[in-house]
Amino acid sequence: MKVLAAMSGGVDSAVAAARAVDAGHDVTGVHLALSAAPSTLRHGARGCCTLEDANDARRAADVLGIPFYVWDLAERFRADVIDDFVAEYAAGRTPNPCLRCNEKIKFAAVLDRALALGFDAVVTGHHARLSGGTLMRSVDAAKDQSYVLAVLTRSQLAGAIFPLGDSTKTQVRAEAAERGLAVADKPDSHDICFIADGDTRGFLSRRLGEQAGPIVDVTSGEVVGEHAGSFAFTVGQRRGLRLQRPAPGGEPRYVLSIQPKSNTVVVGPGEMLDAGEVVADRPLWTTGEPPGEAFECLVQLRAHGMVTPARVEVLSDRVVAHLHGSQRGVAAGQALVMYDGDVVLGSATISAAHRVAAGT
């Protein structure tokens, strides 16, 4: 096949491209320039977006002997990922930009362009397995990225190749070293690539402006503090609340909900975060169809989050997951991903979580 390997400059995508070459594909490497004004050198563990990362990707392509280009997707990334990220926080939700990038950039803008240019598929270094259109967790549970890929449609998955799903990260690094790829011991990137200093709250207040508002205790109804913008909070957050009054019993308080219209952050005891029922909108099914009107499965409610058994009820435009047990800190805007063992059944966007008795 003629395939396009998306190469971030990291070790995973370099090895993925190498494996595609070994598999006999006609491979072309592409680095996605996602920042309109990239820094020259990488700093910290964030990013894939500096000129140094582009050069790392180019060097890996040189070693593999494949053509290499840079595609400028900065404008599209800004519109579909960064602006969406800001808008979601402004609306009191907690978005996952990696998931949005897969959905809108890697397996939409890039895949569409690749197909139009005569490629058959896009190869990425995601840790997930894909066989016969079925998306599954990576064998490396700690590095598994199926959660951020579960939003892909069947046709998007049909154009994707994930060569790393059967390997652990340790194996990938060892293989990179054996292949003479200089990125073999490059640190993993994490956090949000477009927030270079890791200060999400600072980034959001620069974008949205400071908007002072009250922090209200759910039990007493009293104002217990002030904040500079409700967008800076996420459900389940405990640190950085700077509450002026302790709770009567002295127990810690957490963010329970964010009400963007009144610019209010509601705090309360941790047990009130325990959700037994999660509502999620716009479900997407890996096979095109839900497994049934109601079915048992495992659900994951955030990246790297715990999985919980649940009974999922399928309604017309949403699903309701009745958790067997409860999960703390379920945030609207995150994905609810449904699994059968390691197999992804589908995903939906969390809109609400209710504190009901477990098992209902």
Next chain:
Amino acid sequence: MPYLDHAATTPMRPEAIEAVTAAMAELGNPSSLHGSGRHARRRVEESREQLAATLGARPSEVVFTGGGTESDNLALKGMFWARRDADPRRRRVIVSAVEHHAVLDAAGWLAAHEGAEITWLEVDDTGLVARAALRDALTDDVALVSVMWANNEVGTVEPVRELAEIAHEYGIPFHTDAVQAVGAVPVDFAASGADALTMTGHKLGGPPGAGALLLRRDATPVPLLHGGGQERDVRSGTVNVPGTVGLAAAAAAAVRDRVDESARLATLRSRLIDGVRAVAPDVIVNGHPDDHLPGIAHLSFPGCEGDSLLMLLDARGIECSTGSACSAGVAQPSHVLIAMGAGADCARSSLRFSLGHTSTEADVDAVVDEIGPVVERARRAGVGTVA
């Protein structure tokens, strides 16, 4: 492998390879006083005389540099500093909007760090600088004027002699970047009237990393590099002997062959444009219809992205350029086309095919054979990155 990117770099000429190879085997620092030094110095001075004769300059007007970018920086910054030192009011730099980045960014740096004011000379839709625009821009605070001899993207040849004359009416020094012009159109330094002229070796079959700034004897730019005082005390650093002999040999060969060669390239260029137009009738030929370099065909393909076209041609073994500046390989919309009045989409939809001394009919025919399906496919992939 059809190589149609001679404006980026062109194969070294046999004369240059021979001269460089011979010089590399020889010992000597041209600044040394002993026999080996004298020998090396002789090589450098012979090269200086050869290059001067080739370009209508005096040997004392040849300052060897590391290439075009260095020559442009030395001319812009060095002349700006010298003029400002002589008269602090003179801090305006006049440059055309279609200059190479070596001039644009040097001017931009002067504005950002040295208090320079920039006046951009606009161009018409063929890329030509209007003489009247220069006249209007010549206020009494001007330090220098820089307008390229021939544009590296679209190939338009500027009226350098007239522009230099206008600048001189007001006593303003004039620099021209002639990197693309030397060997392609007649270049005579003395007749041009320019005070400084940038040229480089690797665009005309010489070695990379060797260039020159032709500099009138009364022009005394402040140096960028301080040290041993080589090259009129304007460009310190041990002179690159193999580079200078290769540069002079290549320039001499290119200028010697220029008349026949430019006629040959003009025929090839027409064959390319006619052939492409036959399969892609909506192709737009950019640049000036008459005053252009013989070997550059800069073409826009509406609805296509230049990046896509380049990649698809590269996959078919055909090498060309989008003609625009790259940073990490990211193509920016061409500032040249934008200055010529093209929209951002049009500016992104272009390819530069540039022919040179090794180009053949087969190279051109390969493009014509492949361009039809390539344009069709690129058009399907669309233009612009925002849906």
